Amino acid sequence: MANRFFVAPAPHLHGEMSTVRLMADVIIALLPALVISVKVFGWDVLAVTAVSVVSCVALEAFVQHFIVRGKSTVGNLSAALTGLLLAMNLPSNIPLWIVVVGAVFAICVAKMPFGGLGKNPFNPALAARVFLLIAYPQQMTSFVAPSVEGAADAASGATPLAALKAGMLSACDADYGAMFTGATAGSLGEVSALALLLGFAYLLMRRVISWHIPVSILATMAIFATIYAGVRFEDSMMHLYLPAFHLLSGGAMLGAIYMATDYVTSPMTKKGMLIYGVGIGVLTMCIRLWGAYPEGMSFAILIMNSVTPLLNKYVKPRRFGSR
C-alpha cells in the first residue's frame, strides 16, 4: 500500500497560489502602464524594456549557474519582474548600455549576493534606479516630451515634479488630465496614473497585494501635502491642488503600488505595513518639499526597506485570545 499511495501529514491539499503565478500577475498588472508608455514615448520604450528584462534574466541565470551553482531560478519570473520594474523607472531616451549597468547592479549587487529571491534586503529594481540616478544624473533626468496631442505644458521634457521644484510650474496650473492619462514627461512607468490604478485593481482582485501599503502611502502623502499647503499658502485653491499634484506626479503611484509592495522587502504584518506606508509617505514628502531631488519616492522606499526587519521583529499580529 505504501508504494501505491502518497502518504503525508495534513494538510493534504494545496491552494493554487504559486510564486510563478504571483510574479506573472504583477507583470500582467504592469502591462497597461507599458502600453500607455509606448503610446506616449514611442518604440524606444520597448527597446529599453527588452534590454532590461533580457539582461536581468541572463545575469540571474549566469550568477545562479556559475557562482551559486544551484538549480536555475529564472523560471520563477522574479528576474523578469525586476527587469520590467527597472525599465519602468528609466527615461525612454536613456542609452541602452546604462540600462545594462542598471541590470548588473540590480542582480549582481542588490539581489544575488544576499542569496537571491526572498533574501535581498532592498528592492533590486529600486536600488539599481538610485544607483543610476547618482552615477548618471544627466542621462537619468533628461526626458523626452510626450508625443501625444494636447500636452502643451511638457514641451521642455521636464517632469511636472521637476518643473514644480524649479518654480516653472504652479500646482494650480498643472494639466491634471495629462498627468492622469500619461501625457507628461517622465520615466516609462510613472506617467499614467490611470494605467497604474488599473494594475492596482487587478492586483487587489487577484489578491496579490493587500491595500494597506499603497493606501497608507498615498493617504499620508495627501495629508502631508494638505497640511503643508495650509501652512504655506494663503490661496485656498492650492490646498486642494497640491495634494492632487503630489499623488499624480512622479513615482508616487508606481512606487506605492508596485515598488513598496515588493513582498521580500515589505513587512509581514498588516500593522507593520501601515507603519511602513506612513513612513514612506512622510519621507517622500520631506524629500520632495525640502530635499535636493525633485523626486523622493525611491529614496523613501529604500530607507523604509531597511526598517522592515525591525518592524518584523517588533510588530507582531494580535494572537487570538490575547489583547
Next chain:
Amino acid sequence: MMGRALSNVAMPVMKGCSGITILSGSEVRRGEESACIKCAKCVEACPMGLEPYLLAKISKRKGWEAAEQNDIVSCIECGCCQFTCPANIPLLDYVRLGKQSVMGIIRSRNAKK
C-alpha cells in the same frame, strides 16, 4: 485539511470519525519547495494570529526558546498556512515538529517544579 493520513489498512476507526476521504494523486502531490518570498500570506491566513513563516524557520534551526516566545504552542495545526504558501514550503510539518519539542520542554520544566 486536518485529517489524519491512513498509512495502512490496519488503522482503527474511532467514534469521532465522520468519513474517509480519498484524494487523487494530482490533488495530494506536494509541489517542490522553493525559497520563502515573504509574501505574508501565511500570516494573513493564520486564524490564531501567529507567524507561520517565522515558526517554521525557527523550528528548522531547532531554536526552541525563540519558538516558545513566538507562541508556537498556540498553533491549532489547521494547515491554512501550508495550503496558501506559494513557495510550497511544508510550513505545518516544521511547526508541528517545533510545537511537539516545545511542549516536551514545557512538560519537563513543569515536572521539575
